[in-house]
Amino acid sequence: MEKIAYEGLGRLMIVDGSLKTPLILNCEEGATLLPTESIEKRSSIKIGNKEYETPDLPLGVDSETAPYLSTSEKIAVIDYASVRRPEKILNVIENTRNEVGYNRLVYAHSVEPIDMPLLVYLGVDIFDNLALSFRTASGFALEEGEWVKDDSKNLEKNNQEALSTWIKRIRRYLKEGRLREMVEKTSLHNPRNAEILRKATQILEHTGGEPRNEIKANTFTLKHPSILSFQKKMENFLPPTNGMVLLLLPCSAKKPYHWSKSHKRFRSVLSKISNHLMLHQVIVTSPLGVVPRELELFPPAAHYDIAVTGDWDEDEKKMLKKQIERLNIKKNYSNVIIHAGEISEFLEQTMDEMGIKAQNTGAKRPASDEGLKILKEIVEKNLENVERLTSKERSKGEAQCVAKFQFGDYADKIMKNKVNGKWPKLSIENVGSVSTRIGGFALNCKGAEMLTKECIGIVEGADFELKGDMFAAGVMGTKGDWKVGDQVAIEQKGEITGVGIAFMNPKECMEMENGLAVEVRNRA
Numbered sequence: 001m002e003k004i005a006y007e008g009l010g011r012l013m014i015v016d017g018s019l020k021t022p023l024i025l026n027c028e029e030g031a032t033l034l035p036t037e038s039i040e041k042r043s044s045i046k047i048g049n050k051e052y053e054t055p056d057l058p059l060g061v062d063s064e065t066a067p068y069l070s071t072s073e074k075i076a077v078i079d080y081a082s083v084r085r086p087e088k089i090l091n092v093i094e095n096t097r098n099e100v101g102y103n104r105l106v107y108a109h110s111v112e113p114i115d116m117p118l119l120v121y122l123g124v125d126i127f128d129n130l131a132l133s134f135r136t137a138s139g140f141a142l143e144e145g146e147w148v149k150d151d152s153k154n155l156e157k158n159n160q161e162a163l164s165t166w167i168k169r170i171r172r173y174l175k176e177g178r179l180r181e182m183v184e185k186t187s188l189h190n191p192r193n194a195e196i197l198r199k200a201t202q203i204l205e206h207t208g209g210e211p212r213n214e215i216k217a218n219t220f221t222l223k224h225p226s227i228l229s230f231q232k233k234m235e236n237f238l239p240p241t242n243g244m245v246l247l248l249l250p251c252s253a254k255k256p257y258h259w260s261k262s263h264k265r266f267r268s269v270l271s272k273i274s275n276h277l278m279l280h281q282v283i284v285t286s287p288l289g290v291v292p293r294e295l296e297l298f299p300p301a302a303h304y305d306i307a308v309t310g311d312w313d314e315d316e317k318k319m320l321k322k323q324i325e326r327l328n329i330k331k332n333y334s335n336v337i338i339h340a341g342e343i344s345e346f347l348e349q350t351m352d353e354m355g356i357k358a359q360n361t362g363a364k365r366p367a368s369d370e371g372l373k374i375l376k377e378i379v380e381k382n383l384e385n386v387e388r389l390t391s392k393e394r395s396k397g398e399a400q401c402v403a404k405f406q407f408g409d410y411a412d413k414i415m416k417n418k419v420n421g422k423w424p425k426l427s428i429e430n431v432g433s434v435s436t437r438i439g440g441f442a443l444n445c446k447g448a449e450m451l452t453k454e455c456i457g458i459v460e461g462a463d464f465e466l467k468g469d470m471f472a473a474g475v476m477g478t479k480g481d482w483k484v485g486d487q488v489a490i491e492q493k494g495e496i497t498g499v500g501i502a503f504m505n506p507k508e509c510m511e512m513e514n515g516l517a518v519e520v521r522n523r524a
Contacts, residue, residue, distance in 0.1 A: 001013050001014070001015050001103070001105070001512070001513075001514065001515075002014045002512075002514040002515040003503070003504070003508075003512065003515045003516075004020075004175075004515070005174055005175045005177070006174075006209045006484055006503075007121065007174055007177055007178075007179045007180060007208075007209060008121040008122065008123075008179065008180060008204055008208045008209065009093070009097075009121065009122050009123035009203075009204065009207065009208055009209075010022070010120045010121045010122070010123060010124075010174055010179055011123075011125070011174075012171060012174045012175055013105075013125065015047050015048065015050075015105070016047050016048030016049060016050050017048065018030075018048060019031060019047055019048050020171055021105065021125040021126060022116070022120045022124065022125055022126065022127065022167060022170060022171060022174075023047070023125075023126060023127075023167065024126075024127045024128060024129055024163060024164070024167045025045060025126060025127070025128040025129065026128055026129045027128075027129045027132070027160055027163050027164055027167070028164055028167065030046075030047065030048050031045075031046070031047050031126075032045070032046045033045055033128050034046055034051070042054055042055070042056060042072070045075060045107070045126070052072070052073070052074045052075050052105070053072045053073065053074075053075070054072055054075050054077060054107070055070035055071055055072045055075065055076075055077055056070065066095055066099065067099055068091065068092040068095050068096070068099065069092065069096060069099055069100055069106075071099070071100050071104065073104075074103070074104055074105060075104060075105055075107055075126075076096070076099070076100035076104045076105070076106050076107065077106075077107050077108075077109065078092055078096075078106060078107070078108045078124065079109070080110075081108035081109075081111050081115065081119055081124070082108075082110065082111050082112045082115050082131070086192060086195045086196045086199060087199070089196060090196065090199055090200060090203065093122045093123060093200070093203060094203050096123055097123065097207075097507065101507070101511045102504075102507060102508045102511045102512055103511045103512060103513070105125040105126050106123055106124050106125045106126065107124075107125065107126040107127075107128075108124045108126070108127060109127070109128050109130060110128065110130040110131050111124075111127050111128075111131060112131050113131070113132070113142060113145045113146075113163060113166050114145045114146055114186055114190060114193070115193065116145070116166070116167065116170060117145075117170050117173070117179065117182045117183045117186050118183050118186065118187060118193050118196060118197060120170055120174065120179065121179050121180065121183045122196075122200060127167070129160070129163060132159050132160070132163050133156075135147050135159070136155050136156045136159050139151060139155070141155060141158060141159060141162070142158075142159045142162040142163055142166070143162065144166075145166055145186060169182075170182065176213065177213035178213055180215070180224070181216050183197060184197070184216075184218055184220045187220070188218075188219070188220075194220075197220060197223075198220070198223050201223050201224075201225050201228065202225075204225040205225035205226075205228060205229055206483075207483065207505075208225055208483070208484075209483060209484035209485050210226065210299060210483060210484065210485025210486070213303065214255075214303045214304060214305050215227070215300050215303060215304040215305070216304075216305050217286065217287050217304055217305060217306035217307075221287040221304075221306075222287050222315060222316070222319060224287070224300070226299060226300045227287050227288060227300060230288055230298065230300060230301065231288065231289060231319075231322075231323060231326075233405055234289075234290070234323060234326045234327075234405075235326055236404065236408070237292065237295075237326065237327065237328075237401070237404070237405065238332065238400070238401070238404065239280045239292070239332050239333070239397070239401070240280065240294070240389075240393075240394055240396075240397025240398050240400065240401055241278075241389060241393065241394075241397045242332060243278075243333070243334045243386065243387060244278050244279065244280040244332070244333055244334065244386075245278060245279050245280065245333065245334060245335045245336075245337060245379070245382045245383055245386060246280050246282060246327070246329060246332075246333040246335070246336045246337065247270075247279055247280065247281050247282070247337045247339060247379065248282055248283075248284050248290075248336070248337070248338045248339065248340050248344075248347060249263070249266060249281055249282070249283050249284065249339055249340060249366065250262075250283070250284060250285075250339075250340045250341045250343070250366055251283050251284065251285035251291075251306075253305075255296075255301070255302050255303060255304065255305075256296045256297055256301070256302045256436075257283055257291075257293075257296055258293070258296060258424065261367075262366070262367035263367075265367045265372060266281075266366075266367065266372070266375075269372045269375065269376050270375075270376075270379065273376065273379055273380055273383065274380070274383070275383045275386060275388050275389075276379075276383070277388075277389040277390075277391065277393075277394045278383060278386045278387070278388065278389050279379060279383065280292070280293070280333070281293040282327070283296065284320065284340045284343055284347065285306070286306060286312060286316045286319070286320070287304070287306065287316070287319070288300070288301060288304075288323070289319055289320050289322070289323025289324070290320070290323045290324060290326075290327060292401065293423070294398050294401040294402055294405075294423050295401065295402070295405055295439075297424060297434065297436055297439040297440070298405065298406075298439030298440060299439055301439075302436070302439060311342070312342075312343055312346065317346060320343075320346075320347075320350075321350050324347070324350055324351075324354075325354070329351075329354070329356050330354075330355070330356060334386055335359070335382045335386075336351060336356060336357070336358035336359065337358070337359050337361065337375075337378055337379060337382060338351075338358050338359065338360040338361065339361045339363060339366050339371070339375050339378075340366065341363070341364065341365070341366050342364070344360050344361070344362070344363075345360070347360075348360045359378060359382070361374045361375055361378055362374070363375065391422065392419075394422070395419050395420075395421065395422045395423075395426065396415075396419045398422065398423040398426060399415065399419045399423075399426050399428060400415055402423070402426065402434060402440050402441060403415060403428075403440070403441060405440065406439075406440035406441060407451060407454075407455050408455065410451055410454040410455045413450050413451065413454070414428055414431045414441075414447060414450055414451065415428070417429045417430055417431055421433075424436075426441075428441065428447070430444070430446040430447065431443065431444065431446065431447035431450065432444050432447045432522075437501075437521075438487065438501075442487070442499075442521060442522070443456070443487060443489075443499050443522070444499065444522045445489070445496045445497065445498065445499055445522060445523070445524045446496075447499075448487075448489035448496055448499045449489070449496045452479075452480075452489050452491075452496065456480070456487060456488060456489050457478065457479065457480035457481060457482035457486065457488045457489070457502070457506065458478065458479040458480055458488065458489050458490075458491045459475055459478055459488055459489070459490050459491070459502075459509060459517060459518055460475065460476045460477035460478060460479065460491050460492075461474050461475060461476060461490050461491065461492045461497070462474045462475075462476050462492070463492060463493060464492075466490060466492065466497045466498050466520065466523055466524075467523075468520065469500070469516055469517075469518060469519055469520045470490055470498065470500070470516075470517045470518040470520055471514070471515065471516055471517055472504065472508075472509060472512040472513060472514055472515050472516075472517045473513065473514065474517075475509045475510065475517050477510070478506040478509055478510060479491075480506070481505075481506060482502050482505060482506065483502070483505060484502055484503060484504065484505055484508075485501060485502065486501070486502050487499060487500070487501060487502070488500065488501075488502045488518055490518060490520065495524070496524065497523065497524045498518070498520045498522065498523045498524065499520070499521060499522045500518040500519045500520035500521045500522070501518065501519045501521065502517070502518055503515070503516045503517055503518060503519055504516075504517045504518075
């Protein structure tokens with residue numbers, strides 16, 4: 001088995017050299033649930049040319065305590081995945097990989113097609129067509145994962161084809177990093193799945209892989225694990241220096257904002273103002289709340305899509321207020337300017353409730369010629385009596401912002417080194433440089449060595465010359481903990497020989513025999 005893509009807890013696997021999971025038994029060619037000769041004997045699953053025994057009958061277990069799954073050498077079974085209470089199915093999911101590891105395929109039988117995207121996102125690898133057989137016999141046709149009454153002929157053949165198309169679509173979304181998008185669509189009018197998805201946030205936040213693609217904002221997005229993670233990291237945010245003037249700007253349709261047409265217009269005007277280095281730009285946006293300019297390359301700030309209408313519902317306003325509070329404005333800033341379009345009045349009201357006097361430009365179209373003229377006048381006035389900042393001081397402050405957000409309190413270790421350039425082209429000598437792929441500092445080997453004991457995990461490799469990526473076959477051990485998508489260091493014979501992006505978590509690295517473990521981006 002070899003993992004070739006991931007999202008959330010889901011994984012796209014190659015099994016027996018050609019077939020890909022998630023797959024559906026007795027629906028796709030080469031994947032079969034073999035009949036048993038007698039009730040006393042185990043059933044088997046055939047994938048490609050290999051047969052895998054399932055656990056003893058009954059297929060799974062229905063206990064309220066661990067172990068939650070029944071297992072054989074290569075298969076683990078979840079019972080009643082389509083009917084269990086949301087709390088129970090989440091208990092099962094949370095404990096699945098601890099119980100069965102990563103070298104087993106997780107099989108959920110008799111699952112309804114509409115539940116498959118969610119269960120794949122939560123780590124299920126195999127389904128069957130048993131629910132389809134029952135629905136077909138009852139006169140239902142499968143359309144886009146849902147059942148509709150149908151009296152036409154060839155119903156079984158049509159349903160098999162529809163189910164095969166459905167699982168192929170799930171695999172495609174998983175490969176493209178868009179499975180969450182499909183899960184949200186299929187959960188929107190399914191109360192049980194919507195509840196499971198919302199309550200799965202904490203599990204996904206701590207163990208799910210980092211998102212690789214754009215987040216499509218909707219009613220579920222405020223509970224998206226990567227959104228919540230970004231917001232929590234803002235709790236300890238500090239601007240590049242103390243006493244700056246805070247400027248709140250609107251988001252843009254194009255991400256990152258820095259390269260959008262509207263923000264280029266803002267930059268063109270603001271960069272010509274005397275003492276503009278003491279102006280700190282923070283973007284106001286849903287679903288993230290606030291995004292300081294220095295952090296906009298980090299996912300998910302650089303990769304989300306939301307309709308820019310200017311309308312904010314009550315949940316969004318509540319979230320925004322909480323994130324504004326995390327800026328600690330009274331302590332960190334000297335003045336506040338609001339130039340955020342439709343949401344400006346709410347921001348002004350929020351500031352007033354916090355006892356903060358803010359100046360609202362009142363511009364309805366912030367990036368228009370008229371809006372920019374008003375902005376220029378107000379910014380110039382607010383910066384008149386503010387202490388000046390040099391370019392070097394500003395660059396060091398920007399680097400501190402990025403490093404603190406990325407590495408927490410351990411950022412101080414790398415900030416002792418010289419900072420070069422300015423955001424978004426910042427670098428720290430013998431540490432690394434800002435990368436659009438990572439959002440923050442892509443570490444070199446020396447930088448990783450400074451942080452490995454604190455916040456960077458280590459993959460211990462066998463004794464060979466590291467020329468390309470690190471694969472599971474070459475992993476001898478791991479130190480520390482990390483999620484898929486995090487930066488990790490590669491250590492060989494006690495030396496850091498590479499740094500890259502983890503494609504497997506520590507447990508996965510040790511249990512999987514094949515597949516990419518680390519995408520190496522820097523070598524010694």
